[in-house]
Amino acid sequence: MTEQKPNSFRNQPDDRGHFGQFGGRYVAETLMPLILDLEREYEAAKADPAFKEQFDDLLEHYVGRPSPLYFAPRLTEELGGAQVWFKRDELNHTGAHKINNCIGQILLALRMGKTRIIAETGAGQHGVATATVCARFGLPCIVYMGEEDVRRQSPNVFRMKLLGAEVRPVTAGRGTLKDAMNEALRDWVANVHDTFYIIGTAAGPHPYPELVRDFQSVIGKEARQQMLDRTGKLPDLLVAAIGGGSNAIGLFHPFLDDPSVKMLGVEAAGHGLDGDEHAASLAGGFPGVLHGNKTYLLQDEDGQITEGHSISAGLDYPGIGPEHAWLKETGRVDYTYATDKEALDAFQLLCRTEGIIPALEPSHAIAAITKVAPTMPKNATIVANLCGRGDKDIFTVAEALGVEM
Amino acid sequence: MTRFTDTFSRGPALVCFITAGDGDTAANLDALVEAGADVIELGMPFTDPMADGPAIQAANIRSLNGGTKTADVLQMATDFRARHPDVPLVLMGYANPMIRRGPEWFADAADAAGVDGVICVDLAPEEDQDLGPFLRDKGIALIRLATPTTDDARLPMVLDGSSGFLYYVAVAGITGKQQAAIESIEANVSRIKQHTDLPIAVGFGVRSPEQASEIARVADGVVVGSALVDIIAEHGKNAPDHLRALVSKLAEAVHNKH
Numbered sequence: 001m002t003e004q005k006p007n008s009f010r011n012q013p014d015d016r017g018h019f020g021q022f023g024g025r026y027v028a029e030t031l032m033p034l035i036l037d038l039e040r041e042y043e044a045a046k047a048d049p050a051f052k053e054q055f056d057d058l059l060e061h062y063v064g065r066p067s068p069l070y071f072a073p074r075l076t077e078e079l080g081g082a083q084v085w086f087k088r089d090e091l092n093h094t095g096a097h098k099i100n101n102c103i104g105q106i107l108l109a110l111r112m113g114k115t116r117i118i119a120e121t122g123a124g125q126h127g128v129a130t131a132t133v134c135a136r137f138g139l140p141c142i143v144y145m146g147e148e149d150v151r152r153q154s155p156n157v158f159r160m161k162l163l164g165a166e167v168r169p170v171t172a173g174r175g176t177l178k179d180a181m182n183e184a185l186r187d188w189v190a191n192v193h194d195t196f197y198i199i200g201t202a203a204g205p206h207p208y209p210e211l212v213r214d215f216q217s218v219i220g221k222e223a224r225q226q227m228l229d230r231t232g233k234l235p236d237l238l239v240a241a242i243g244g245g246s247n248a249i250g251l252f253h254p255f256l257d258d259p260s261v262k263m264l265g266v267e268a269a270g271h272g273l274d275g276d277e278h279a280a281s282l283a284g285g286f287p288g289v290l291h292g293n294k295t296y297l298l299q300d301e302d303g304q305i306t307e308g309h310s311i312s313a314g315l316d317y318p319g320i321g322p323e324h325a326w327l328k329e330t331g332r333v334d335y336t337y338a339t340d341k342e343a344l345d346a347f348q349l350l351c352r353t354e355g356i357i358p359a360l361e362p363s364h365a366i367a368a369i370t371k372v373a374p375t376m377p378k379n380a381t382i383v384a385n386l387c388g389r390g391d392k393d394i395f396t397v398a399e400a401l402g403v404e405m
Numbered sequence: 406m407t408r409f410t411d412t413f414s415r416g417p418a419l420v421c422f423i424t425a426g427d428g429d430t431a432a433n434l435d436a437l438v439e440a441g442a443d444v445i446e447l448g449m450p451f452t453d454p455m456a457d458g459p460a461i462q463a464a465n466i467r468s469l470n471g472g473t474k475t476a477d478v479l480q481m482a483t484d485f486r487a488r489h490p491d492v493p494l495v496l497m498g499y500a501n502p503m504i505r506r507g508p509e510w511f512a513d514a515a516d517a518a519g520v521d522g523v524i525c526v527d528l529a530p531e532e533d534q535d536l537g538p539f540l541r542d543k544g545i546a547l548i549r550l551a552t553p554t555t556d557d558a559r560l561p562m563v564l565d566g567s568s569g570f571l572y573y574v575a576v577a578g579i580t581g582k583q584q585a586a587i588e589s590i591e592a593n594v595s596r597i598k599q600h601t602d603l604p605i606a607v608g609f610g611v612r613s614p615e616q617a618s619e620i621a622r623v624a625d626g627v628v629v630g631s632a633l634v635d636i637i638a639e640h641g642k643n644a645p646d647h648l649r650a651l652v653s654k655l656a657e658a659v660h661n662k663h
Contacts, residue, residue, distance in 0.1 A: 189578055190576075301505070302505060
């Protein structure tokens with residue numbers, strides 16, 4: 001008997017927030033009523049044309065959408081295979097895809113009458129995007145950030161402060177992104193009456209993975225139409241980097257029911273998968289429960305969560321959005337990984353061939369393209385999400401290359 | 406399960422929490438029981454204790470840094486059961502360590518260790534399938550939490566499949582921090598009593614005999630955790646004497662309600 005394939009890959013999650021065996025709502029009881037409220041409110045917002053109109057208007061005039069779709073001629077020539085196209089989400093206001101989701105969530109917060117916003121951040125991109133929308137709508141903003149990340153990402157800390165946010169360094173645990181998320185959850189549980197938690201990736205308790213995906217799906221919807229307009233056909237392959245996976249699911253989701261379109265998610269393999277120094281939850285982890293959802297996690301044999309490592313602070317999270325876990329298990333999306341070294345090489349390659357300084361996160365996607373594009377025919381097309389710009393990473397890259405600035 | 410019935414039938418119970426593997430757990434547990442604790446909650450350490458305040462977070466880290474494994478926690482439970490055949494024992498922790506080897510494995514292991522109940526902080530009733538049926542099969546109580554945000558419409562969902570006792574979380578927040586007003590506790594306990602015959606134990610933010618005494622007048626049990634964990638953090642090897650001193654006062658306050 002062959003395995004039953006779903007009729008559509010685009011109708012997840014089910015009404016309890018499950019993507020197959022993944023997702024769900026694993027939170028302390030204090031938060032459950034709030035999570036249920038959020039779900040009801042999101043359903044109402046989806047059915048409200050005024051909500052969509054306001055979202056679209058802000059994306060167009062504040063964020064700068066649609067973002068361009070760019071054919072990369074010199075990179076394509078250098079790789080000698082499929083045509084490489086980039087969805088330029090690094091040109092968004094604040095320099096990454098994160099803002100798409102923050103616009104959607106702050107509109108939900110306003111709908112729900114919440115007056116205080118909290119967020120977690122790792123590298124600081126989601127923190128900056130959240131601080132930005134809070135300034136835009138005049139709401140107080142508290143960003144939890146691991147103490148170690150506060151030190152490493154001081155320009156983004158200053159940006160958040162300029163935007164009026166309070167950055168609270170997290171010393172609990174080991175002071176990284178997952179600890180920042182724990183601390184944000186602790187804040188939320190103590191301030192349920194007035195606080196909205198803007199989660200930065202397509203993970204967390206239902207309905208977050210769904211609503212973050214929906215807000216980020218603007219990336220894939222635009223790219224799909226732009227490719228049809230420009231090339232007259234759908235792309236053969238989509239490629240995106242994955243930490244929690246919001247930029248990837250945003251690109252992939254609108255194409256999931258196009259069987260001719262293959263998809264490749266690229267995890268961060270850090271120093272390589274043979275040791276512990278990586279952040280590849282799908283390739284090197286096991287299913288488990290953390291931060292409100294069931295998904296693949298980096299963990300030991302007792303279920304203790306282990307630390308992710310990546311040169312990209314935006315990818316070193318020990319989990320992954322539950323929809324990716326499901327898409328892996330169904331086989332609809334392929335997942336691979338790129339090491340720190342490969343990402344650094346790809347970073348420099350894009351600088352040199354296209355005059356674009358990418359963030360280290362999409363550099364992982366570019367690294368995967370350098371392997372796969374040469375194996376594809378020249379009339380094939382690849383669309384990769386250039387989900388962030390590299391200004392924030394130049395210090396990290398200089399250090400990795402042994403350059404003194 | 407009958408250990409819960411017997412214990413709560415004797416009047417208000419003092420429920421004491423400590424984290425397994427933080428200090429000399431066996432000596433600390435014995436001190437709690439000798440000083441009058443009626444129910445023991447043994448915390449399973451986890452790297453990411455999202456619902457806990459600084460005191461219990463630090464206890465989790467101390468325990469894990471000391472090398473505590475799930476097998477060690479189960480052995481501590483087994484040894485406790487051998488020394489204290491009649492004291493109800495609850496394992497309290499987070500979902501991931503409990504389901505890592507599969508829920509059947511955990512239910513079997515907890516049963517073999519003589520555990521009476523399990524509190525899984527981040528297992529909402531909506532996700533009961535991951536653990537609840539396996540515990541119930543073994544006759545182990547799944548003790549759920551109700552909170553100030555659990556309204557009357559939601560209570561039946563929380564109570565369905567609950568047994569042993571119900572843990573009422575007095576404050577919307579994390580462990581060890583703020584204290585709830587007794588009026589709010591009393592109103593919520595009597596509200597919940599209209600939905601269930603289960604004993605109701607009240608915890609979060611309870612530190613002093615005075616608070617314990619107030620709560621014992623309106624509920625079936627009083628849970629103390631962070632205050633005990635603080636003593637272990639401060640006194641290390643000498644913690645048992647200090648635990649005995651506080652717990653005997655708490656026990657007197659709960660049992661005599663004065």
